[in-house]
Amino acid sequence: MNYIGHGGKEIVERIMPREQAVEAIKGLTEVTIRGQIAREVIDIAYGFFTPLEGFMTRADVEGVCNEMKLANGVLWPIPIVFDISDEEIKEKNIKEGDKLLLKYQDKPMAILEVEEIFTYDKKEMAKKVYGTDEEKHPGVARTYNYKDKFIGGKVTLVNEPVMNPPxxxxxxxxxxxxxxxxxxxxxxxxxxxxxxxxxxxxxxxxxxxxxxxxxxxxxxxxxxxxxxxxxxxxxxxxxxxxxxxxxxxxxxxxxxxxxxxxxxxxxxxxxxxxxxxxxxxxxxxxxxxxxxxxxxxxxxxxxxxxxxxxxxxxxxxxxxxxxxxxxxxxxxLEWWYCPVCGEVTYSGLCGHKDKAQGFSGTLIRSIIQDGVKPPRLIFRPEVFDLIMECAEKYGFGSPFVxxxxxxxxxxxxxxxxxx
Incomplete structure (x- = not known):
C-alpha cells in the first residue's frame, strides 16, 4: 500500500536487501558516524523525515534557514545535515560523486551518496533557526559543534538496526x-x-x-x-x-x-x-x-x-x-490542581487561578527523589512504582540521567x- 506523508509525498523507504548490501559496500570509503547522525540515518531511511531521502544540500539548508522551506518548496523548519571535517575529507580523498560507507558501533550501517560538499556559516544557521546565536542555547551549541563542511546526498540503510529492550x-x-x-x-x-x-x-x-x-x-x-x-x-x-x-x-x-x-x-x-x-x-x-x-x-x-x-x-x-x-x-493551555474545585482542572475553565497549584517540574522531581509515594492526584501509584523499578533496573539507582x-x-x- 502507498502511504502519503508530509508534502503530499509517498513515505520514503530506502532499505537495501541484505544480500545486495553485502556486495554493494565492498570497496567503499568508510566514515565512522556519531549517535546523532546514526539516528537521523534511521529516520531518513524509514521515512520519518519524508520527503527527505538524505542529508540536505546547500540549497535545502538555505531554503530552510531563510524561508522555512526545502529547495522544492515543501515546508521544513530545521536543517538535517551531515557534517565532516576538512581533515577527514582530505585524508580519505572524499569528493562529489563518491559513495561512502557509514559505520556505527564498528558495523556497516548505510551508504551515503556524495552529491555535494559545501560550507555554511554556522552562526547564521543558528541565528535563523533558533532566533539567537547565544551558545548557552543547546540547539545553538549543537550547531557550533558541527565540523568544517557538510555533505548533501541520499542515504540508503544497508544494515537494519535491532532495537534493544524495552x-x-x-x-x-x-x-x-x-x-x-x-x-x-x-x-x-x-x-x-x-x-x-x-x-x-x-x-x-x-x-x-x-x-x-x-x-x-x-x-x-x-x-x-x-x-x-x-x-x-x-x-x-x-x-x-x-x-x-x-x-x-x-x-x-x-x-x-x-x-x-x-x-x-x-x-x-x-x-x-x-x-x-x-x-x-x-x-x-x-x-x-x-x-x-x-x-x-x-x-x-x-x-x-x-x-x-x-x-x-x-x-x-x-x-x-x-x-x-x-x-x-x-x-x-495548562491543567492544574484546584483546591477549591477539589480536582485537576483546566486553566481555560476554572475561575480560581489565584489558588491553583501547578505541576511544577521542581516539585515533581523532589517527590521522585524523596522516594515517598505521592498523592494519586499527582502521580498514579502504578506510575510511581514503575519509576522506582526503572531506576534500579536501568538507571543505576536513579530515574534521572x-x-x-x-x-x-x-x-x-x-x-x-x-x-
Missing part, C-alpha cells in the same frame, strides 16, 4: 504504525509529544486532546486514538531516563487510566534542538509521516529557558500557509553483523 516493543516505522492504526480502526489520532514520565497533568492533557480530536464523531465505536510518541535520543544530566519514560506512559494504559482501544505508546529517534515554535512545526511534520491527524501543543512546547514565549508554538501555526501541513494542531547512565547504559539499538 524499546523493541515501542519502535514502529511510519508504515508499521499506519498498519497498526488501520487494525485498531482509528480514523483520528492525536499525538502526545513527550520527554518526561507522566504525572496526572500529562494524563489530563492527553484526555483533553482526545476530546478535542474526537469532536463530533459518534461515541458508539472508538475511532479516535492517542499516540504517545516519546522522543528518544541524546540525553543531558538530569533528564528522565528513556526506559522510565516509555514504560511509565505505557503503564497508564495497562493500569486502565486509558482504555486499551484509545491509547498507544511509541518512540521516535531524535536529538532535541529546543527550537521552540520551529521545533513544534518539525514535530507536526514528523507525526504527519507517522499517520497522525492531530497534534497536541501545550505551554513551552520544545522551548528552553526564556528564548521563546510560552505560547509561541501555538502562534506559529497561524503563519503556516494553508495546505502546507496535513495535521491539525490541538492547542492546549547521571554520568554513569551516560557512560554505561545499554544502547537503544544494536547493529547486527553484515554477512
Amino acid at each position: 524499546f523493541d516493543q515501542f519502535f514502529f516505522t511510519p508504515k508499521q504504525l499506519r498498519q497498526k492504526f488501520a487494525e485498531k480502526g482509528w480514523q483520528r489520532i492525536v499525538a502526545h509529544q513527550t520527554r518526561n514520565v507522566p504525572h496526572t497533568g500529562h494524563e489530563w492533557l492527553m484526555k483533553g486532546a482526545w476530546l478535542s480530536a474526537h469532536g463530533e464523531l459518534p461515541v458508539e465505536k472508538t475511532v479516535t486514538g492517542i499516540l504517545v510518541n516519546a522522543i528518544i535520543g541524546e540525553k543531558r544530566k538530569g533528564d528522565y531516563i528513556d526506559e522510565a519514560i516509555v514504560l511509565c506512559h505505557d503503564v497508564l494504559r495497562k493500569a486502565g487510566y486509558f482504555r486499551e482501544d484509545v491509547h498507544m505508546t511509541s518512540i521516535a529517534l531524535w536529538d532535541m534542538r529546543y527550537a521552540g515554535p520551529k521545533e513544534a512545526v518539525f514535530h507536526a511534520i514528523l507525526r504527519t509521516n507517522l499517520g497522525l491527524t492531530h497534534h497536541m501543543f501545550g505551554r513551552d512546547h520544545a522551548g528552553v529557558g526564556t528564548y521563546y514565549d510560552p505560547y509561541d508554538a501555538h502562534r506559529i501555526f497561524d503563519r503556516i500557509p494553508e495546505g502546507a501541513l496535513n495535521i491539525k494542531p490541538v492547542r492546549v 547521571t554520568d554513569r547512565y551516560l557512560k554505561e547504559r545499554q544502547d537503544i539499538f544494536t547493529l547486527p553483523d553484515l554477512k
Whole structure:
C-alpha cells in the first residue's frame, strides 16, 4: 500500500536487501558516524523525515534557514545535515560523486551518496533557526559543534538496526504504525509529544486532546486514538531516563487510566534542538509521516529557558500557509490542581487561578527523589512504582540521567553483523 506523508509525498523507504548490501559496500570509503547522525540515518531511511531521502544540500539548508522551506518548496523548519571535517575529507580523498560507507558501533550501517560538499556559516544557521546565536542555547551549541563542511546526498540503510529492550516493543516505522492504526480502526489520532514520565497533568492533557480530536464523531465505536510518541535520543544530566519514560506512559494504559482501544505508546529517534515554535512545526511534520491527524501543543512546547514565549508554538501555526501541513494542531493551555474545585482542572475553565497549584517540574522531581509515594492526584501509584523499578533496573539507582547512565547504559539499538 502507498502511504502519503508530509508534502503530499509517498513515505520514503530506502532499505537495501541484505544480500545486495553485502556486495554493494565492498570497496567503499568508510566514515565512522556519531549517535546523532546514526539516528537521523534511521529516520531518513524509514521515512520519518519524508520527503527527505538524505542529508540536505546547500540549497535545502538555505531554503530552510531563510524561508522555512526545502529547495522544492515543501515546508521544513530545521536543517538535517551531515557534517565532516576538512581533515577527514582530505585524508580519505572524499569528493562529489563518491559513495561512502557509514559505520556505527564498528558495523556497516548505510551508504551515503556524495552529491555535494559545501560550507555554511554556522552562526547564521543558528541565528535563523533558533532566533539567537547565544551558545548557552543547546540547539545553538549543537550547531557550533558541527565540523568544517557538510555533505548533501541520499542515504540508503544497508544494515537494519535491532532495537534493544524495552524499546523493541515501542519502535514502529511510519508504515508499521499506519498498519497498526488501520487494525485498531482509528480514523483520528492525536499525538502526545513527550520527554518526561507522566504525572496526572500529562494524563489530563492527553484526555483533553482526545476530546478535542474526537469532536463530533459518534461515541458508539472508538475511532479516535492517542499516540504517545516519546522522543528518544541524546540525553543531558538530569533528564528522565528513556526506559522510565516509555514504560511509565505505557503503564497508564495497562493500569486502565486509558482504555486499551484509545491509547498507544511509541518512540521516535531524535536529538532535541529546543527550537521552540520551529521545533513544534518539525514535530507536526514528523507525526504527519507517522499517520497522525492531530497534534497536541501545550505551554513551552520544545522551548528552553526564556528564548521563546510560552505560547509561541501555538502562534506559529497561524503563519503556516494553508495546505502546507496535513495535521491539525490541538492547542492546549495548562491543567492544574484546584483546591477549591477539589480536582485537576483546566486553566481555560476554572475561575480560581489565584489558588491553583501547578505541576511544577521542581516539585515533581523532589517527590521522585524523596522516594515517598505521592498523592494519586499527582502521580498514579502504578506510575510511581514503575519509576522506582526503572531506576534500579536501568538507571543505576536513579530515574534521572547521571554520568554513569551516560557512560554505561545499554544502547537503544544494536547493529547486527553484515554477512
